[in-house]
Amino acid sequence: MNAFFGLVRKETYHILRDRRTLGVLLLMPLIQVLLFGFAIRTDVEDIGIALVTPTPDEATHRLRAKLEASNRFHVNRVLRSTEPLESLFQRGTIDQALVLESGFAAALHAPSGAQTLLLTDAINPNIGRIQQDYAQAVLGEYERALNDGSRAPPFHVRSRARYNPTLESAYFFVPGLLAFILILVSALMTSISVAREKETGTMETMLVSPLRQWQIIGGKVVPYLVVAFINALTVLGVAYAVFDVPIRGRLSLLLGESLLFVGTALALGVLISVLTDSQRTAMIAALLGLMIPTTLLSGMIFPIASMPAWLQPVSHVVPAKWFIRIIRGILLKGVGLGDLWIETLILIGMGLFFLVASTLNFSVRLD
Amino acid sequence: MQTVFYLIQKEALQVLRDRVMMLQIFLIPLVQLLVITSAATFEVREAKVHLIDADHTPASRRVADAFRASEHFAIAERSAGVDAGSQSLQTRRADLVLHVPAQFGHDLQAGPPPNVRLLVNGEKASAGIMQSYAQQILQDVASDYAAELRVQDASYTGGPRAQMEVRSRLRYNAALEYDDYMASGILTLLVTIIGTLLTAQNIVREQEIGTIEQLNVTPMTKGQFIVGKLLPFWVLGLIEFGLGLIVAWLAYDLPIRGSLLLLFVVAGVYLTVALGIGLLISTVVNTQQQAMLVTFFVLVLYLLMSGLFTPVASMPTWAEWVAELSPLKHFIEIMRTVLMKGAGPLDIWQPTVILAGYGGLILSVAVRQYSKTKT
Numbered sequence: 001m002n003a004f005f006g007l008v009r010k011e012t013y014h015i016l017r018d019r020r021t022l023g024v025l026l027l028m029p030l031i032q033v034l035l036f037g038f039a040i041r042t043d044v045e046d047i048g049i050a051l052v053t054p055t056p057d058e059a060t061h062r063l064r065a066k067l068e069a070s071n072r073f074h075v076n077r078v079l080r081s082t083e084p085l086e087s088l089f090q091r092g093t094i095d096q097a098l099v100l101e102s103g104f105a106a107a108l109h110a111p112s113g114a115q116t117l118l119l120t121d122a123i124n125p126n127i128g129r130i131q132q133d134y135a136q137a138v139l140g141e142y143e144r145a146l147n148d149g150s151r152a153p154p155f156h157v158r159s160r161a162r163y164n165p166t167l168e169s170a171y172f173f174v175p176g177l178l179a180f181i182l183i184l185v186s187a188l189m190t191s192i193s194v195a196r197e198k199e200t201g202t203m204e205t206m207l208v209s210p211l212r213q214w215q216i217i218g219g220k221v222v223p224y225l226v227v228a229f230i231n232a233l234t235v236l237g238v239a240y241a242v243f244d245v246p247i248r249g250r251l252s253l254l255l256g257e258s259l260l261f262v263g264t265a266l267a268l269g270v271l272i273s274v275l276t277d278s279q280r281t282a283m284i285a286a287l288l289g290l291m292i293p294t295t296l297l298s299g300m301i302f303p304i305a306s307m308p309a310w311l312q313p314v315s316h317v318v319p320a321k322w323f324i325r326i327i328r329g330i331l332l333k334g335v336g337l338g339d340l341w342i343e344t345l346i347l348i349g350m351g352l353f354f355l356v357a358s359t360l361n362f363s364v365r366l367d
Numbered sequence: 368m369q370t371v372f373y374l375i376q377k378e379a380l381q382v383l384r385d386r387v388m389m390l391q392i393f394l395i396p397l398v399q400l401l402v403i404t405s406a407a408t409f410e411v412r413e414a415k416v417h418l419i420d421a422d423h424t425p426a427s428r429r430v431a432d433a434f435r436a437s438e439h440f441a442i443a444e445r446s447a448g449v450d451a452g453s454q455s456l457q458t459r460r461a462d463l464v465l466h467v468p469a470q471f472g473h474d475l476q477a478g479p480p481p482n483v484r485l486l487v488n489g490e491k492a493s494a495g496i497m498q499s500y501a502q503q504i505l506q507d508v509a510s511d512y513a514a515e516l517r518v519q520d521a522s523y524t525g526g527p528r529a530q531m532e533v534r535s536r537l538r539y540n541a542a543l544e545y546d547d548y549m550a551s552g553i554l555t556l557l558v559t560i561i562g563t564l565l566t567a568q569n570i571v572r573e574q575e576i577g578t579i580e581q582l583n584v585t586p587m588t589k590g591q592f593i594v595g596k597l598l599p600f601w602v603l604g605l606i607e608f609g610l611g612l613i614v615a616w617l618a619y620d621l622p623i624r625g626s627l628l629l630l631f632v633v634a635g636v637y638l639t640v641a642l643g644i645g646l647l648i649s650t651v652v653n654t655q656q657q658a659m660l661v662t663f664f665v666l667v668l669y670l671l672m673s674g675l676f677t678p679v680a681s682m683p684t685w686a687e688w689v690a691e692l693s694p695l696k697h698f699i700e701i702m703r704t705v706l707m708k709g710a711g712p713l714d715i716w717q718p719t720v721i722l723a724g725y726g727g728l729i730l731s732v733a734v735r736q737y738s739k740t741k742t
Binding site: 018020021024025028032036038039040041042043044045046089090091092115116117118119120121122123124125126127128129130132133134136137139140141144147154155156157158159160161162163164165167169171172173184185188192196199200276277278279280281283284285286287288289291292293295296297299301302303305306307308311314315328332333335339 | 392395396399412456462483487494507516533534553556575654657664667677686689703708710
């Protein structure tokens with residue numbers, strides 16, 4: 001056991017002596033949460049729309065006012081013909097175009113109704129679809145106002161979003177961002193640890209020491225656990241203090257789960273390190289292997305329920321998915337371990353699997 | 368000139384000999400491109416509705432039926448109490464609670480307008496979309512009722528009903544093929560990650576193992592050195608890009624409406640920028656670990672700030688400026704307009720010039736930054 005503590009001490013010195021790297025490790029997560037927490041919004045705003053009306057009249061003016069009153073749209077072109085539309089779409093000046101027939105006001109009361117055409121740039125299908133829905137909603141409201149302007153609607157709709165009443169982007173994005181940053185930074189820290197010793201040749205010394213495989217693996221994880229946990233504390237602090245993300249559940253549970261998650265991520269890093277033989281391949285495996293899957297399959301940006309049915313089970317192997325469920329549950333919903341035990345067990349299982357797999361794959365001979 | 372050629376040869380051999388790495392840089396991206404592309408959607412399909420119908424009249428059933436008929440919702444649970452609905456949201460058994468109050472049918476005809484309540488789980492990014500779909504359905508029901516009531520109401524003397532016939536068309540991607548859009552973006556992202564990683568650790572690795580000394584005593588100029596380091600990875604990046612395009616075309620029927628030649632010319636310019644940034648990182652840092660951390664920071668910037676997953680237009684103004692700095696944003700924009708809109712050189716000259724400008728700037732900084740006498 002003495003040898004184990006000796007190794008932990010050696011690793012700790014390694015971390016503490018490289019001040020520059022340690023500084024980067026501690027500051028980077030903080031900067032990333034601040035930067036992306038403010039920058040990333042998932043809501044669709046600022047939709048540029050062109051109104052094509054061959055014969056502007058009172059009714060088209062009111063329609064334009066209605067569009068602009070919605071805060072989402074700004075009518076940045078009012079055209080007489082559809083001819084310029086193609087190039088406006090190509091250059092990205094407008095996202096949508098609403099084409100009205102000539103004599104719009106009179107046509108509204110004709111038996112067939114006024115013919116309108118709504119064009120939407122759907123290159124980005126996610127956003128195109130939302131934009132189309134928003135525009136249709138405004139047009140529907142406009143039509144209703146024409147008919148029932150003075151009458152009360154037959155019933156009211158009272159709508160509320162639970163856990164996030166103002167649908168603040170930061171509330172759902174920041175918890176996901178925390179998971180993303182913590183897993184990447186933690187896995188990066190350990191991923192080159194073993195590979196570097198192989199590359200610089202110090203592995204030899206380690207292998208002839210009385211240390212057992214699991215002790216070497218453990219000795220690599222333990223000192224970084226402290227650094228990773230400090231990172232978890234800073235990013236949670238930023239989420240709470242800067243982005244006003246509420247902490248509705250128990251703080252002790254939140255911290256415990258965070259420690260578990262960074263531990264799992266560090267173990268994953270060690271596994272990568274054991275399986276690769278140079279810092280270069282370790283780096284590629286960690287960054288290339290983790291970045292996009294964690295972004296897209298964890299529910300951090302895109303809801304897992306929206307994915308095709310065959311892909312949803314694939315998301316189970318992404319550790320961040322489980323932590324995002326845990327952290328959103330604790331922060332936004334205030335749920336306890338009673339509702340989160342499955343996710344917690346899965347994370348523990350993953351962590352143990354990474355550690356055991358690292359120990360088994362750790363070869364005591366160099367070639 | 369001869370010396371540059373030798374350097375290129377050496378770099379190429381070093382890459383080609385590392386079998387594990389070759390496997391990594393070709394296999395991981397292609398698998399990810401095939402598997403993960405379909406994940407990037409906000410589409411709301413069959414969101415689970417918890418229905419609380421306290422009325423049980425034909426009127427209240429009509430509201431429920433409207434939800435059942437929608438492709439966006441499926442009624443997953445029913446109960447009589449608000450608490451059960453709340454509990455369902457908490458445990459993720461429902462995404463939305465729809466509450467039709469008692470006396471709904473009666474109040475529609477005779478009483479004050481009743482309140483239909485919607486409670487959306489605000490935990491996910493799709494909450495706003497879900498809410499707007501649900502409101503839309505309810506408003507349609509309300510508007511039908513209003514029309515029916517008007518017919519019954521003999522005293523109604525308004526003019527003929529005003530009507531609008533809205534036809535909607537989605538341009539460029541009428542079938543809403545998410546994969547078309549995402550495949551090209553994710554492909555570029557993958558090529559960028561690989562290119563930046565390989566170049567970022569390249570020079571610093573030679574420093575760490577000491578072989579940089581040998582290169583420094585060659586008669587090569589600093590410019591030749593940077594070009595020799597860049598070129599093999601530039602070719603590798605273009606090959607990877609081409610392979611990815613073929614895979615995306617085979618797997619997702621990626622439309623190719625514009626000129627492929629144009630696309631590859633711009634890709635060449637773009638790769639110069641992306642790899643140049645990698646080399647620049649490599650000349651600034653001291654260890655491979657530092658190179659990795661800085662690369663990670665830059666890559667996350669690319670990943671989140673290029674408008675690939677979340678719209679740039681929704682960002683605050685300062686962040687939109689940061690996004691402008693991302694070469695990836697410009698390249699994805701060009702690629703989409705060329706592939707999907709069939710744009711020609713005249714439509715994309717602006718972002719292309721920006722990219723070329725970045726390329727020139729970054730390479731000259733990298734040459735200046737690299738010092739042959741650095742210890």
